[in-house]
Structure formats: structure tokens, C-alpha cells
Amino acid sequence: MPIPRRSWAEPFKIKVVEPVRLTAPGQRLAAIREAGYNTFLLRSEDVYIDLLTDSGTSAMSDRQWAGMMLGDEAYAGSRNFYRLEAAVQRLYGYRYLIPTHQGRGAEHIISRILIKPGDVIAGNMYFTTTRLHQELAGGRFEDVVIPEAHDPASEHPFKGNVDLEKLEALIARHGAARMPYVSIAATVNMAGGQPISLENLRAVRKLTARHGIRVILDATRVAENAYFIQQREAGQQGRSIAEIVKETCSLTDGCTMSAKKDALANIGGFLALNDETVFEEARNLVVVYEGLHTYGGMAGRDMEAVAIGLEESVEDSHIRARVGQVLYLGEKLRAWGIPIVLPIGGHGVFLDARAFLPHLPQEQYPAQALAAALYLDSGVRAMERGTVSAGRNQDTGEENRPKLELVRLAIPRRVYTQAHMDVVAESVFCVHEERQRVPGLKMVYEPRYLRFFQARFEPLA
Ligand code: F0G
Numbered sequence: 001m002p003i004p005r006r007s008w009a010e011p012f013k014i015k016v017v018e019p020v021r022l023t024a025p026g027q028r029l030a031a032i033r034e035a036g037y038n039t040f041l042l043r044s045e046d047v048y049i050d051l052l053t054d055s056g057t058s059a060m061s062d063r064q065w066a067g068m069m070l071g072d073e074a075y076a077g078s079r080n081f082y083r084l085e086a087a088v089q090r091l092y093g094y095r096y097l098i099p100t101h102q103g104r105g106a107e108h109i110i111s112r113i114l115i116k117p118g119d120v121i122a123g124n125m126y127f128t129t130t131r132l133h134q135e136l137a138g139g140r141f142e143d144v145v146i147p148e149a150h151d152p153a154s155e156h157p158f159k160g161n162v163d164l165e166k167l168e169a170l171i172a173r174h175g176a177a178r179m180p181y182v183s184i185a186a187t188v189n190m191a192g193g194q195p196i197s198l199e200n201l202r203a204v205r206k207l208t209a210r211h212g213i214r215v216i217l218d219a220t221r222v223a224e225n226a227y228f229i230q231q232r233e234a235g236q237q238g239r240s241i242a243e244i245v246k247e248t249c250s251l252t253d254g255c256t257m258s259a260k261k262d263a264l265a266n267i268g269g270f271l272a273l274n275d276e277t278v279f280e281e282a283r284n285l286v287v288v289y290e291g292l293h294t295y296g297g298m299a300g301r302d303m304e305a306v307a308i309g310l311e312e313s314v315e316d317s318h319i320r321a322r323v324g325q326v327l328y329l330g331e332k333l334r335a336w337g338i339p340i341v342l343p344i345g346g347h348g349v350f351l352d353a354r355a356f357l358p359h360l361p362q363e364q365y366p367a368q369a370l371a372a373a374l375y376l377d378s379g380v381r382a383m384e385r386g387t388v389s390a391g392r393n394q395d396t397g398e399e400n401r402p403k404l405e406l407v408r409l410a411i412p413r414r415v416y417t418q419a420h421m422d423v424v425a426e427s428v429f430c431v432h433e434e435r436q437r438v439p440g441l442k443m444v445y446e447p448r449y450l451r452f453f454q455a456r457f458e459p460l461a
Contacts, residue, residue: 008324011317012414015062022048022379029376036456037372037441039381048379049420050412054347056102056260056267057412061312064264064305071301080303081294084270087307091242091314092219092249094272096279100290101297103220103258104129106271108289110216110256111137113281114180122170123183124162125149125190128389128450130183130218130256135394141183142170149191150403152341152352157232159194159343160187160225162204176211185218186225186248190385192406193221193326193345195228198236198247205251219255219272222248223262223313224346227323242314254278261347264309264413268298326411328418332425338432341406348410351428353386357438362387362401364440368457370407370431373438378427383408388443389452 023031023046035041039052050057060068072079085097100106107130115121117138123130124145131141144167148156162184171179182204188194208215226244229236236244249255253275259268271286273279283293290297298306312318323346330344339355353360353367360366367386374380386405393400409424431438439461447454 008321010321010325010414011315012061020048025376028379032372032375036445037368037459038452038455038457039371039375039383040453041456042375042381046379047375047381049416049424050381051348051409051424052381052383054261054410054412055258056265057415058260058264058266058309059412059414060264060266060305060309061414063312064308067304067308068301070304071299073300075295076292077294078300078303080300080307084303084307084310087310088270088272091245091310092222092255092272093246094249094254094274096273096276096283098271098273098279098282098286098293099296099298099303100269100271100286102260102267102269103218103256104133104269105286105290105297106256106269107133108136109271109282109285110254110278111139112285113278114214114216115139116180118178120170120174120179121181121183122162122167122179124160124185124196125188127185127189127218128391128452130185132450134183139180140394144170144182145188145191149188149194152192152339152350152355152404152406155342157195157228157343158197158200159191160185160196161200162196164200164203164207167204168207171207171211171213176213179211179213181214181216181253182208183216183218184252185220187221187228187346189221189347190389190404191345192341192350192404192408193224193347194341194343195225195232195346197233198229198244198251199233201248201251214254214275215252217249217252217255218257219249220258220261221346222255223319224323226314227319228346240314241316241319245314259306259309262310262313263306264312265302265306268302268306270296270306322413325416325418325421329409329411329421329425332421333428336425336429336432338428341404348408350385351382351407351409353405353407356407356432357435359436360438360440362405364460365443365457366440367405367407369438369441369459372441372457373431374407374427377431378423380409380424380427383410384452388455391451
């Protein structure tokens, strides 16, 4: 008898385990009340399966842990800095490296250098910290992602693509002198981990080059983006992830990077650049905000872990299993008719909270409510990516009402098993069965910046 299909498995075995525990329903209720119905404010001890984020939550390899022992904790000129610099040059192809404590440190520095008050920064959908740093530098963010990105049901293979006509119209309206750079994310987190194609990025490069506008890449999940290119884009099937990553970077002038995601480290980040003048300014500013330009807020051992993680992140077998696990969870939910963002993204499965909880208007924060309900059901922690995350309009102070009202089940890399994914899927199924009982929320405390991290809520019913 022929076997119907051949499975793949993770390209690693497990050497160290960390116990997790499921608390009782009454304890979960007490914990979520204490946390103001905000999963960011839960204690991780009270969480069973933690899908809050894929950021800094990866399991490091034995090579990375061995590398940690080779940390050279010199204040200046640590050998691990040079290892990291060489890894970025080899794998991403940029000339200059500025280490930072994490991605937002790099966003801060590049925004301060390139943005003047009144400038307009176009990008393929906003990311929370990226946009805030652009705004704090006096800029205004304009979304130029294709419209399909705002439609959870659209199965466009590259929902992270830029709408080139929209970008061209923006340049015509504001003039290239007011547009210091175009901000390109690969993948687009807020759209559901959706990729941008090489073809589209090449076209963005061509268009912006005509106007002398830079392209700055958010390379946080560039290896996952490369996987989708390899799987979906015409002519890319024979290429390695490493080749595609390098070409992606080559179409841009620099990148900001959170090493806490693709790069498989628990902390770290960097700014990488090709322009020597911008680099020199960044090397000076980093000293003010992060640390000396050969550590930028990272310990030597962390730079070593990032250097090794970067190498591992572009291995084809790694990325196939990583995204494969996300697809496994997503396919399961999809087969059960649970509304999720399609196509399934690279770093997580995103529940469509508007379709999931149609009885809740957006003013009652359906995604926040759904994340709380999921935690109450099973101790699974997810994250709101909807109205709370979108914040308020810079000029009017009104709440932004994004089309996407999502709950993200972000999957840490190399951390959970297929059985954990089954438990998560079954819990989502049960909450869906009982969805009429999920109450809306009202916000009772709202911090000024990035409110989703610390806001507090109370149930309405
Ligand atoms: N860019 C993207 C696309 C991100 O997803 C993140 C972080 C950052 C930049 C900022 O990097 O956290 O190292 O300062 N995203 C995390 C998340 C927080 O959960 O998606 P950072």
C-alpha cells in the first residue's frame, strides 16, 4: 500500500525543556481581571501556551548557546561585534553596521537622521514602533500597501506589495524632497505576516530611484518573506532562502532589524546601511541613545548569538519547518471554518475578530475581547492587533479604525510542538462555538504612546 503522503519534521531534536502549566479557570479569571483584560499585563507564570509574540521568544540552538560562552565583554571593539558585522555583510550585503538594543533602537536612529518635520514616509502598512519613531521625528506615515492587504479574505499571494500608483501619486503630491525614504517591511506584520514579492520590490526600487528617494527595509522577518517568494513567485523555486534574502536587501539602501525574530536571538537588533555619510551620523547618534558603536546596547554574547542566529535563519530546512508549523495551525483552523487572515502568514495565524465576533462593534474592541476570551478558555496568550494597536490620529486625536481587527497567534521559533498547536486550535474552536457569550470591552486606562502595551479594560456585560 502506498503511503498517502510523506510528512516533514523539524530539523532539530530537543535538548532542554522548560515546564509549563495550565492553571484552573478561576485562577485565569483572577489573572485576566488583574491584567485589565490586556494580555500584555499578564504574568507569564499564569500563561500555558504563550503566543503573545514571536519576538525574543525563540529557542536558541546549541551553537548559539556555545557562542554565548565566547562573549567578549569589552566595552570597545568586542570580537563579537566584528563577527556580527561580517555576518550582516555576508548574508544581507550591506556595508555598514550599527548595533542597537533591538529593532526600535534602529528605527529611532534612522528616523532622527533622515526625517525632517513635515516629511512624508510612505510604507507598506504601518508597524507600531516604526510609525511612532517616524512621527516623533516630525514625519507623517502614509500607507501605500495594496488594498488586498486590508481584506482578511483576499488570497493575494503577496499582500505586502506596494501599490505603485499610490506611491507615484504621493510623490507627485508632496515632491521627492519631502519624502526621505520609503519604508518597506518584509513581511508585513500588521497585515498578518504577508510577504512582498521581489518583482514588486524591484519596481519600488526603480520608481524611487527615478526620484532619488531611498528605500529602507524592515528586515525583521526577511527570511520568512524569502520563503514565500521561493514558494510562490514565478522563477524563484530553484533558489535558496539565502540567495533571495540577499537579493531583497540589495534592492534597498539599508535596513532596520529586530534580531529577536528571524535572527533567533532573545534580544538585539541593528541598523545596516550602504551610505557612508548616513552611517557616520548613525555611528555618532548611537552613542547617545544605545551605547558605543561596537555594542549598541547588546552584550558581546548577545552579538554572538545574533551572528549565529542570522546564519541559521537562512537555512532552507529551518525556514520550511518554521513557516510549516504556522501553516499547520492555520490549516486546521481554516478547515473548521474559523475566520482567519488568508493566506496564512509567516510568523503567526491571525484571527479575524470582526468576523469571529460579529455582535461586537469596533468601539468595543472585539480583538482585545477575543484575546481575553481565548486566555480564559485555555491559558493561551495572544495579542490584539486592531483598534487598540492602531492608536489615535496624530492631528484629530480620534481613534484610528483599522479595517483589520485581528488577534495574532504568534508562534515562537523552535519552541512548541505540534501537540501544542493542536491544543491551541481546539481552544480557538471552543471559543468560536461559544462566541455569542464573549462580552465587549471598554477602555478604562489609556497611556499616551503605544497604548496597546499598557491599556486597561473592563468587560461591558
Ligand atoms: N518591525 C517589525 C515588523 C516588528 O514586528 C517589530 C517588533 C519591530 C519592528 C520592532 O522591533 O521589538 O525589537 O524593537 N515586533 C514585536 C511583535 C514586538 O510582537 O510583533 P523590536
